[in-house]
Amino acid sequence: MKLLSFSETKNLLEKYGLSLLEAGLFSEVEKALLFARKIKLPVVLKVWSSQIIHRTELGGVIRIESEQEFRQGFFRLMKIKNAEGVLVQKMGRGKEVALGMKRDDQFGPVLMFGMGGVFIEILQDISFRICPVSEKQALSMIQEIKGYPILKGQRGEKPVDVKALTKIISQLSKISLKEKSIKEIDLNPVIVNEGGAWIADFKFFI
Secondary structure: OOEOOHHHHHHHHHHOOOOEOOEEEEOOHHHHHHHHHHHOOOEEEEEEOOOOOOOHHHOOEEEEOOHHHHHHHHHHHHOOOOOOEEEEEEOOOOEEEEEEEEEEOOOEEEEEEEEOOOHHHHHOOEEEEEOOOOHHHHHHHHHOOOOHHHHHOOOOOOOOOHHHHHHHHHHHHHHHHHOOOOOEEEEEEEEEEOOEEEEOOEEEEO
């Protein structure tokens, strides 16, 4: 399978009305820094390559607080083998969840939902649905994981915007059914808070 390019991924998400946490792809540090100033520090830098699937394991994700850190981090990421550029992304605030899709030979596209980041691998707290998945079915996917109370808000925390999450899941279902060239999707993390949900990390395989 081949990883869809950043521009193709961004266009696809926009086509289906899905919000990407503001990001730009750069190969020149000065242009990247101008973009970082525009979206305001702190930001996250991520190595980008069609040949790098698990960038975290390569030290390919860096949180940046200052412009000095930015330059050092940018050049460090560009030295990683097969690096094609550096993704400069706004730092999100909220809970992390994960969404995915795989095409099953028998059932067709199957969606997955769970708590994001490292939790999805450690806890294996996930739910599945066969496409098509409506917003109502998406809500049941969210509610049935053990981590749902975390999303509802604990100890005075505000509950996250679950409706925004259900929209992403139902739109992901539409993408999976209509864009048949896409074999697999991995959105981890999706950042969700009381004001909405934004896709922070994304892999579309064709």
